[in-house]
Amino acid sequence: MKALVPVKRVVDYNVKVRVKSDGTGVDIANVKMSMNPFDEIAVEEAVRLKEKGIVTEIVAVSCGVSQCQETLRTAMAIGADRGILVETDAELQPLAVAKILKALVDKEQPGLVILGKQAIDDDCNQTGQMLAALADLPQATFASKVEVADGRAVVTREVDGGLETVSVALPAVLTTDLRLNEPRYVTLPNIMKAKKKPLETVKPDALGVDVGPRIKTLQVAEPAKRSAGIKVADVATLVAKLKNEAKVI
Template identity: 70%
Template structure:
């Protein structure tokens, strides 16, 4: 069973994001970048399936600038076998990402595609579902447990009411939630080995895919600063403030 794992280059979750002075976007100059945390979970799960003898090959793919090779190399250091980078310096929307991943899937012919449920930069939570629709594959989203079976995958999903376990036929799309696993740290020997693993670099033009943006960013601004709280002497005063000042009741 071949597994395809898309990974995204995002601002590191420990970094305080700064908005550009002209409010056209987020300042990326001299900012630490890393692999999207949900995608790290996806890579870890794919590698565990390979180590358990349930998968034969793990292929990491990313769509982004040339520096996104760093994130692919991280996936290779974690245990992926080879990588594919579709190089572009433009912002690619979730629908375009899904179309490109569909083209890659048609070339690579994986039985399972495991990807993070969302990216921490745009929080769209769209790519996995769109990809499943474009490919016509089964999908198990928000997975907290994945158990391959004969021609099937049992996926335990995190839903509002608790947990839901479904059985989906292969080929399938699985999107990972936080509690699926704890990603490993790549050891130094594996980091060195990752440098020798194959990594193919392609251009968006190599695929007959329409990646024209459907959305236009009008303005990016920081959220308003949280105001200091107010102490009240009684429930009556609290209700009065909630009603007359906050306007929530």
């Protein structure tokens, strides 16, 4: 069974992002970029399924600028067998990415598509669900445990009230939550091996996909500064301030 794993290049989670002075977006000039953490979990899960003998080939996919090749090489260092870069300079929104992935699903015919539940740059949490709808595939989102056997995937997913277990027929789309696994440390030998693995580059036009944006960002602004806290001498003073100043009681 083939597994398709989309990975996104995002600003590293350790970097403190800053808004551009003109308010048009986030300044990513000269900042460290890395693989989206949820996508890293997806790659790790695919590799574990391959180690169990369930998955036979892992195909990592990334959409964006040419530098996304670095992200694909990281995925191949973790254990992906080959990579596909859908190269474009256009601003990619979730629907456009889902359409690209739909075209690749039709081409590659994977038994499983595993992707992060969301990206840490836009937090949209939409691509997996849109892909499942476009490809008419069953989906299991927010997976914290995955078991694949007899042509089905049994997925434990995190919901507001606790845990829910669902069973979906393969092929299917899964999105990963933080507690699914802990990605392995990438070793230097595997980094060197990843450089020799095949990486294909295609354009969205070759897949017949229009990646034009459907949503326009009007303005990006930093959160308002929080005022400093104060200390109170006793409970009575606290209640008085909440009642008279904050007016919350």
